[in-house]
Amino acid sequence: MKTYPVVSFALLAFGLVAGCDSGSKSGRGFKFPEGDAARGRAAFVELKCVKCHRVDGVDGLPAPTESPDKVLTLGGEVVRLRTYGDLVTAVIHPSAGISEKYIAEQRGAVKKSPMEPVNDSMTVAQMLDIVTFLHPRYKKLAPLYEFGTGP
């Protein structure tokens, strides 16, 4: 487990360098300073993210209060594993992309993200702590067929 952040950084760096967006407004050069997961959990409640989100494998959070069409469980098994960069973008720039899991759950009836902007009230430390809290909750969906596991 010790190498996990290193691997994530490598993936993030690779994603940023290999990404198609290489202009001066690309994420290239962004290096994620590790936050604190326990503080992230507290900030997740304080900033009312829990109104719309459960977090896979995390118990004891206040239950969502918004209607089901605005509720999404974060983490769990996903087709494409989220990088720190993906999660930072999802929090501070929600209109940049919509979670494929949410689109599937809403049967495609999604026009835009219902997330309200928090950039004027969230501190940078809270953002980093929240992403550090959420990142390990994502797991890669196992492929339907595993190679080399047969008889």
Ligand code: HEC
């Ligand atoms: C009004 C409801 C609502 C609130 C409040 C809200 N979100 Fe969301 N959030 C959503 C919905 C719905 C999605 C799925 C659509 C999308 O990708 O933007 C989402 C997507 C996300 C994603 C990307 C999920 C993925 O797996 O790709 C992250 C991360 C996230 N929210 C974090 C937060 C954080 C942190 C807060 C609090 C600062 C917050 N959200 C507040 C409704 C909300």
